[in-house]
Amino acid sequence: MKYAVLVFFLVLSPLCYSQSSVFLITLENGTPKIEKEPIAKDETKVFICGGESGIISLVFPSGTGLSGDFVKLADKKVMIVRYVNDELVYSLKKDDGTLKQIITAPVSDLSNNDYRINIVSNNIKKAFKISSYDLISEDMDSPVMNMFGDKITPKENEFIITTEIKEASQGFLEGGTGKIKFTGKYFLTEVKIGEKLCNFVVDLAAVNSFIVKKNVPSGVKTEDLIAKQYSADGMQVINSPVSGFGGSIKNLQTCTLPKVELGSVSLLLNTLYVIDTMFSINSTEIDGILGMDILQRFEAVTFEIDSTKNVDLLLGKCFDKNKHNAIELPYTIANGHIFVNGKIGSSDINFIVDTGSPFSFIQSELANKENITGEKSFAVKGADGKEVTTMNAEVPKILLEQNTILNFKTKIVDSPILSGMGLKNNGGLLGNSFFKNYKQLCIDFKDKKLILYK
Numbered sequence: 001m002k003y004a005v006l007v008f009f010l011v012l013s014p015l016c017y018s019q020s021s022v023f024l025i026t027l028e029n030g031t032p033k034i035e036k037e038p039i040a041k042d043e044t045k046v047f048i049c050g051g052e053s054g055i056i057s058l059v060f061p062s063g064t065g066l067s068g069d070f071v072k073l074a075d076k077k078v079m080i081v082r083y084v085n086d087e088l089v090y091s092l093k094k095d096d097g098t099l100k101q102i103i104t105a106p107v108s109d110l111s112n113n114d115y116r117i118n119i120v121s122n123n124i125k126k127a128f129k130i131s132s133y134d135l136i137s138e139d140m141d142s143p144v145m146n147m148f149g150d151k152i153t154p155k156e157n158e159f160i161i162t163t164e165i166k167e168a169s170q171g172f173l174e175g176g177t178g179k180i181k182f183t184g185k186y187f188l189t190e191v192k193i194g195e196k197l198c199n200f201v202v203d204l205a206a207v208n209s210f211i212v213k214k215n216v217p218s219g220v221k222t223e224d225l226i227a228k229q230y231s232a233d234g235m236q237v238i239n240s241p242v243s244g245f246g247g248s249i250k251n252l253q254t255c256t257l258p259k260v261e262l263g264s265v266s267l268l269l270n271t272l273y274v275i276d277t278m279f280s281i282n283s284t285e286i287d288g289i290l291g292m293d294i295l296q297r298f299e300a301v302t303f304e305i306d307s308t309k310n311v312d313l314l315l316g317k318c319f320d321k322n323k324h325n326a327i328e329l330p331y332t333i334a335n336g337h338i339f340v341n342g343k344i345g346s347s348d349i350n351f352i353v354d355t356g357s358p359f360s361f362i363q364s365e366l367a368n369k370e371n372i373t374g375e376k377s378f379a380v381k382g383a384d385g386k387e388v389t390t391m392n393a394e395v396p397k398i399l400l401e402q403n404t405i406l407n408f409k410t411k412i413v414d415s416p417i418l419s420g421m422g423l424k425n426n427g428g429l430l431g432n433s434f435f436k437n438y439k440q441l442c443i444d445f446k447d448k449k450l451i452l453y454k
Helices: 364-369
Strands: 005-009 019-028 031-040 043-049 055-058 065-072 077-084 087-093 099-106 113-120 125-131 135-138 158-167 176-182 187-193 196-202 210-212 222-224 226-231 234-239 242-244 247-249 253-262 265-275 288-290 300-304 310-315 326-330 332-334 337-344 347-353 361-363 390-400 403-413 427-430 440-444 449-453
Touching (some): 031 077, 031 135, 055 065, 055 158, 187 288, 364 403
Parallel strands (some): 196 288, 210 265, 347 427
Antiparallel strands (some): 005 043, 043 077, 077 087, 187 196, 187 253, 210 288, 253 265, 326 449, 440 449
């Protein structure tokens, strides 16, 4: 792969003891790929992006979170990266020749994060991983995310680039036990916050955990949830909405709790999103949501599905090794969500695993394609409180991996969260209307399997 790179050495030295990398999104024979370009301390590199350079864009190490970019190859731009003062400094050369600094990233922090680069064009969908800011691999198992959804339709030589950055795994915590109750619609567990026992929904589709504002202990500071927006005009701080099933939850805050007690397990210094109010279940007020940020710290989470009693919530490993008469579903994670592969008729589907939803869903475009009809149902609400119109339907047969599921009860919906992931015509959701057909659920974070015991 050849591309235009200009190199300037700011300091000449016979020995170089420190080196980092710049990751390039390149195009070779019409196919995107990721390449790694070394950069030494006190070195400056200039990358010509667009035109005939072979470089689509750079991977910007902007910190944990989700970012998106829309790139036209016809728009040539000059990006300059400097390794100075133990930081990588990314700048754009403007038309008047001046430099506009876009981001800075401490080199010592880069290896703490994993990257997933999603690339969408008119006939291309590819995803790549950069593990610990080092190893590059193509991700062929997970759905390719598109944070602009169907709002932008790229043409030939136009690319939507969605970059997901998360902290690299530091291993699993020692486990323990708690209690969980299935109400028939939701899984509830008790979480001790300060001196108060709170009722939390166990939600495998929540990327982050939430707490209702009134349950934040006195003395714990709350702050507005903000994001950094990078552009040719520099960096701006903006309010950051969080995706919910019905849309986006705005005006959120965050807080860092000194200790969260989940049964016999104590978790220290946890950052939770703070929301004003939540819903009630059978007159039980919901105080928060236990999301993936906490649950996947354990090797596995296992519990029975029984609406008549409280059962053990087992944290730390997949306790039931007897997998006779069990369904094992390998899963992948994209945009913080667990996905399992499914099929309805001739259509391949990416199902989100969602124990925070009473219902299962498929997108209306998928239903239309497979001639699935439904009857009008009531509107449902997501965590954002917004209502989404639905239709009740029953699909005679679906496949989950190689497992045949008969009489799959679902709702037909147009979900903004699925459309916003680029899954408008092939997205679905497995909720508790599906999981309640099984006796036990184990989500194995170590081996990346969802195990359902009949």
